Each structure stands twice: as C-alpha cells, then as structure tokens.
Amino acid sequence: MASPAPRITPEEYFALDSGSERKTEYYDGVAVAMAGASPRHNQIALNVASALRTQLAPRGCFVAAADQRVRLATTRAWVYPDVVVSCAPRFEPPRPQTLLNPELVVEVLSESTEAHDLTAKLAHYRATEPIAEIVFVHPRERLVEHHRRVDGSRWLVSLVREGVVELPGTATTLAIADVYAGADTLPDDED
Template sequence: MTAQPQEKNKMTPREYLTRERNSFDIKHEFFNGEIFAMVGAERNHNRININLTAKLYNKFETDKFACNLFSNDMRVKIEDSYAYPDIVIFCGDAKFEDNEFDTLTNPVIIMEILSDSTEAFDRGDKFAYYRAIPTLKEYILISQKKIRVEQFILRDDNKWEYRSYEGTNLVLNMQSIQCELPLSEIYLNVKFE
C-alpha cells in the first residue's frame, strides 16, 4: 500500500487511534504526529502479498511453528507511532496495545512490499521507526518490479546485518523463526512489465 500525507496538523497518538478506529473507508499510518492515508496497491503488490500470506500460513500450520502472521490490516505500535505493515509475524501469543485487539505490539518480523511512492520511506525513516520495536528481529523488503528480496537481521551485538536475494533459485532464510521460503514461491504468478 502507498502512504500519502493526509493533514499538516499534528495530533496525539490517542487522537489518532480514536480517529482510526472510526475510519471505515481508509486506513492511516501515524508518524511523528502526522497521519498518512493508505492508498490501494498494484497487481504485483497484491499477488506477492497473497503468496507470502498463503505460504507462510501453510508453513506455520503444517510445521507447528510457535509463530503466526497478520497481513495488511493489523496495525503495529511503534513507540508513539503506528503502521500497517504488509506482513507482520509474531511468535507466541499476540500482544496488543489494549482490549480493542487491533494494534500488535510484539512483531518479530515485518515485511514491506516496495512501491515507487513508499520505497524511500520504507528503506529510511520507516525502518528507523521499526527498529524502536524491542521484539523486532528481522525487516524484509520485497520488490514488486523484479525478483529481489532484501533482509535486515538484528544480530546479537545490536547491529543490523544486510542480505540480498535475487533469483527464483534462492531461498529466504528467516533465522529468527527458523523458516525458509523459496523466492519462487514469493513470486509465483507475478508478471513483470
């Protein structure tokens, strides 16, 4: 999905949550007091998201992982900000900000499918926001323009290690959950122009 600035007036996290929980047409992300409307995604973005959701869910169910996932509509809390990652993986019980059960606080892996309008933000400031989440161990960026997956892994020394995968013969190794996913499955039925 693509984020577009919505308003210039700053608001508090509480004001944002109240507004967001009453917004039924459009989802909004919230960073540094500003909200950004989430706009529709392109065909490849949707196909990749479906592939990831289906393959990961199947692996988690059949392999009896202690992990699970949410796709698109689960808001994630980042200190005083909020985002809607394309895919968010958590392990153990899902933990939420409050009794509304609509804002996850314990993601282990966050995946973003890159688009032209959000790529710079996803790589830069959004990744900086995500790094403030204490439970986050991996951040994965997936291109919808070519076969390329980029992975950032939090090492024991608190530094982020970068890995890049290009080609359907490669396998994404999500170390923090001990799960492998072939790029051929991520990009199944994706057509590049």
C-alpha cells in the first residue's frame, strides 16, 4: 500500500512551484505534480483560448492558457486550468502571480487526469464562488461538457457534440468545429 503524500503548507507549495520546471497543483496540504500534455490536448486548449480571447478582447477580459495559476480560496487549492477567464482580474504574489477571481475555467481532459478532473477538481471549482462556468473538453471524441451555475450552488450540465456551446456567464460561444480544429490528426495520450 502506498503511503499518503506528505502534507505541506501553502508557503512550502509556493517555493516548490516557483522552483520547478513542472507545474504543481495544491489541494489543502497536498502538492500534485502535473503531467505534460499531448499535442492534441495543447491544440484544443489553444483553440479554446483563441476563440475566447477573440470574443473577449474588446471587453478587456483576461484570457490565459495553461500557465496561469488560480487560487480556489474556499477549498484552499491552487490549480492550473487549461484555460481561464476573468473580466476584472485580480492577482496576488508570490511568483508566478496567482489569479484570484476566475469566472470561467476550461479543462481539456486526458487519460491520466480525467478521473481527477471530473470528480475532485470539479468539486473544487464548484465550491469557488466567482466561477460561474466550467467546461470540460473530451479530446478523443467531439464532446464538450458545460457546467453553469444557475442558483448559488445549483448547476446545470449540458453535453454538446455539435454546433455551438453557449457560455452566458461571459456572453461568449464556442463552436465545436473551432474547438477541435486541427486536433484530430495529432497524437493524444494513448496514441
């Protein structure tokens, strides 16, 4: 039986994360190293970030992909979503600067993180009040899972396979064809 990961303080996590070439997430005392992403995963994340950035740039919203650390204060977690949006961003040190008020987070699923993303990470996101929408993109099939906060702690979940994903929280859309553009021919985790 594997022993549990040693618990560390947020300060120890910040030192670990800033001194490492690999990103590390933190969940209330436990640091979790992030695996590298596949070419397909990267293409999809870039497609989503580009589509959102194009729509949100005129409003001055902040859109970041992959390397933006986000604080989920309610659950004492610091994570790196594949894409994050905030239309009135606030940041705090230490380096790298941490986004405090995400409104929309996007995770491109992979074989190694899917179970964690769809359970534990989803619970952390849902518990974080500024987050109004959570999007999971399945890279091995054309499927986008959209979670939208509708009433405090109530969430509406939509599965979209074709057409457009409506994101009312940021008044944007994601066309399924754009999300997956150029990704089908690229290797994925299990290719």
